Amino acid sequence: MSRIHVTTTINGDPVEYLCDPEETLLDVLRDRLGLTGSKEGCGTGDCGACSVTMNGRLVCSCLVLGAEAEGAQIATIEGMAKGETLHPLQRKFIEHAALQCGICTPGILVAAKSLLERNPDPTEEEARYWLAGNLCRCTGYDKIIRAVMDAAAEMREAS
Amino acid sequence: MQYLAPTTLDDAVSMLAAQAGDCRVLAGGTDLLVRMRSGFAEPDAVMDIKRIGALREITTEDGGFRIGAAVSGAEMAENAALVAAWPGVVEAAGLIGSTQIQGRATMAGNLCNASPAADSVPAMVAAGAVARLASAAGTRDVAVEDIPAGPGKTNLKPGEFVASIFLPARPARSGDAYLRFIPRTEMDIAVVGCGVSLTLDAGGTCTAARVALGAVAPTVILVPEAAQAIIGTKLDDAALDALAAACSAAAKPIADKRGTVEFRTHVAGVLARRAATIAKTRAGEQA
Amino acid sequence: MALDTKSETRQFTVVGTRPLRPDGIDKVTGRARFGADMTAPGMLIGLVLRSPHAHAKIKRIDTSAAEAIPGVHAVVTRADFPVIGDNDFIADILDNCMAGEKALYDGHAVAAIAASSGAIARKALKLIKVDYEVLPHVTDVDAAMKPGAPVLHEGRANETVPEGMSSNVVARYEFGHGDIGAGLAGADRVLERTYRTEATHQGYIEPHACLAQMGPDGQADLWCCTQGQYMVRDTCAAILGLKQGQLRVTASEIGGGFGGKTTVFLEPVALALARKSGRPVKMVMTRSEVLRATGPTASSSIDIKLGMTKDGRITAGFAELRYQGGAYPGSPVEFGAMSAFAPYDLDHVKTVGWDVVTNRPKQAAYRAPGAPMAAFAVESAIDELAKGFGLDPLEVRLKNAAREGTRASYGVTYPAIGLEATLRRAKDHPHWTAPLGSNQGRGVACGFWFNFGGNTCVSMNIAPDGTVNVIEGNPDIGGSRASMSMMAAEELGISYDQVRTVIADTASLGLNDVTDGSRVTFAVGLATIEAARDAKREMCKRAAMVWGIEEDAVEWKDGAAHPAGPNAGSHPPMTLAEIAAIASNTGGPIAGHYEVNAEGAGVSFATHMVDTEVDPETGAVKILRYTVFQDAGKAVHPAYVEGQFQGGAVQGIGWALNEEYIYGADGTLQNAGFLDYRIPVASDLPMIDTVILEIPNPGHPYGVRGVGETSIVPPLATIANAVSAASGVRMADLPMSPPKVLAAIKGA
């Protein structure tokens, strides 16, 4: 079994790694690159805890092979804040107590960011459907949706 | 396992032909990677078709649309002309999984995974979609309903794969719709699915129709009796009742963790009625 | 410890506000380290081989082929664990972590491997040959109680179980008072009905994970996601024959638990593999392992007899509850039997509970364990009788509500409680009178939970610059570090930003019971307050020393020591920071601590209200509007209290509508994944409105009650009552999945 050499970009940084052909992007991020912010809640696409964007599209990194990242632009939770400055979504999640245990939070933030990039003014229903692939067992989603809507409003005002 | 990533259709065809072992086509991977993860699939090789430019495009052809086998659900939903022409097919593909799954999942993968509950398949069957298969022997076109052979099995020959799916041109005053029943609002596999595509004449009478059901038989089924029940009618209540009855009669489901026989049989009729009503409205709006 | 006398009128400055949580930034940036996020140099990956059979004798396990694979460093089976003598509790946990003579459920661990990579471990796992003799199995509670049912264990029934019952019946409980027959005789109508609920899983998003290392000297370190590092320490030490003080357990950040992480599954196995291989071993469960082999809650079957007069007075309540808790004794039926009628003031009440074993995974606690099923039965029955008499269901509950001085069905006499307050607030709320559309219906129900106290230690260190560390021993699942910092700041009279709370490993602080029973904000909060008082006493002493006056002539106010009393003289107050700065010269570092086995947790009550719409053609139930009314005693951080209300309500919604363990005829779990084990997703739900009531708990200095669990108790019946109002069918069998609801509608 020979390993595959992959050259890719993660959160703007050029990255190279060797991975096994069956290894997922999530395994590569967590186990090879130490980017443990993306979480594995299921490994089968059902929970969204592993959400990242690949060439601007929201995907489950557990359902992408590490080899597929060749030449791609990957964005993970680790790249969301700019230095000390949190992304408005990150700030609003803390302010609204939109996390309890926080295991779903990285995936939800990545997914919500991708929503607001496409749709800066989503309705509550649109936000709920966009995030339906991100399971949260602690919050009942109420405060998550409020935080997303509030961040969207703030970002609209700022732009 | 080997990871193959051809960049042209020709390379793909010859690579697949050259594989002695179990080589699976990797489109969005949303079925294949799940199967690999759970140990149900242990291929010797996977052939990623997403680097083949031609398979990532939606093109117009003879007034219809040719959708490359590597086009994701999200990409379909972003193609305004396609959405306008075949809203039911796009919606059906759009029901597959979450936003994350949408970024990857393809209709061709949905079809070749050959689940009887596959959401886009009843919509494609109702639409009269045709799959174009490629292999070292060349290409051939096969009606979508003839692809699945049973749960997890297709009629593709070894070395053959789906290159694209063709949705034909539509006559005026046509509309389609797909509805499924799931217990949650998202993230579920269809307990029953129903696709309806129909054409009305200027007076609102249905002149042509195709009705397909998912998750009520070992494969998605085309139900000509259901279509007959509405052709020649204005989809009044009596016609819709007959449509529902024909769908319930055609349903031969099993009971499993997702639903009972009675439930699936009944709901097949309910969904057919609702989907036909939506398709009719859409056809009327096109007038 | 009692409520501070002045607390009802007390003006809090920090408690009751909504500051940002200390771990917020780590958690929104991906930096927080959860169970699976830790690595160690030279680490191996451990995997478990699990039984594919629901019930089978393990005749032989051949690990030789697996051991021969390069990269495999250790294989363990039950033979690698000591024999546990006369401690059934520990012996059962060990047997659950690694099967002995029999595999007792689909997914039961039978062997484990540690290898240099996951790929090698997976390959080697397949080479372990287990010779099974498949035995008949039983997964249904009522079937398991029948004479002649397949038997899991002989001789496990305790003395409460009458002769002649199936060996699967292992305990009987009884509570109540009065005379049921006489009570029922005084009723205008008696309702008799059987209710059933399926097993549900806590569904935390973080699978179990741990990293173990152990040296030949018996010193071991374990990192894991758990609700109680001390519980892990003590259980693993007992299972592996280690000394508690030699095993240091560090709790990672925890990605949800809800009771499911109050026991061990992988931890003893990882330690055994680490011991055998001499290398650190990391183990992480897959989702399917979590569902198949960790603890869901019990499934239940409950008979109710309830008598009511036509003006709504309950004359007698009887419940017989049968809970299966999986393959070992210990279903939460005792709590079910205690809590079933706890919200009501009844003259005649009796509950009987049966604990039953079946070929399912050993149940673990799930948020108010045992109570939701019992409340489903009782609250559905009350609703049905009330509706039958044309009475307002809130009025009927008010008429029968327990209040201060009521003798509860489980024996205690209540101090001040908040049930009536939640009912009255519900009645006054606009939700109660909002208009409904067609196929829509509204439901209400009440719920109760005991809340726990328990062993608790807190230390508090005052740094030389006047900042404060609170050191506690309970993993923070939903913001408890923020609450501790708030209570410390409140008590010390300093700002929240001056305090940082950390969670200690087992070697750094004394015993703390697990994060369960909604005990943390209550008990750890109480200990934090007392530790702060201890530190304040010390600081007053230091100020007295500086001022040259008696210690008792100094009092603490607004974050500073002040001279007080006739002989104190006049000295400018010394702030905490000023005292801390000179601590080296006044006797050394300043710390406070407190150790307690806390009592007086204070029971809590809630009333829930829901609007549902039922599709008469498909049986689908949609939740339109939901409001929670619950007594929190005192809401320390209201946003996290609301979060507990909302999270519990939504777990209850899942339990009511779509979550269930589905077993096939072969006794294997059919839906071991999040696609078919259907927890609610964002698009299934409306906002969950909350109303926090504050009826102070007399057992806590600030009046705090546990809030975490009660919220899952009312939803099952609340929704069933609303479905009945919307569709006319009474669902007595959970979940109310569309096929069942449709069948009921068509049958009606």
Ligand SMILES: Cc1cc2nc3c(=O)[nH]c(=O)nc-3n(C[C@H](O)[C@H](O)[C@H](O)COP(=O)(O)OP(=O)(O)OC[C@H]3O[C@@H](n4cnc5c(N)ncnc54)[C@H](O)[C@@H]3O)c2cc1C
């Ligand atoms: C969380 C989740 C939710 C889901 N929800 C739904 C749902 O709601 N409805 C639904 O229908 N499905 C659902 N699915 C299943 C899956 O997403 C769909 O079937 C999807 O359309 C598969 O497409 P894909 O491109 O990802 O296929 P892949 O996984 O890449 O392939 C699927 C199978 O088809 C074969 N294949 C793929 N492309 C070709 C080709 N061009 N020629 C020949 N063979 C090919 C592959 O070898 C494989 O065997 C869900 C999956 C997940 C993980």
Ligand code: FES
């Ligand atoms: S871990 Fe990828 S979706 Fe759950």
Ligand code: FES
């Ligand atoms: S905050 Fe715990 S799962 Fe979302």
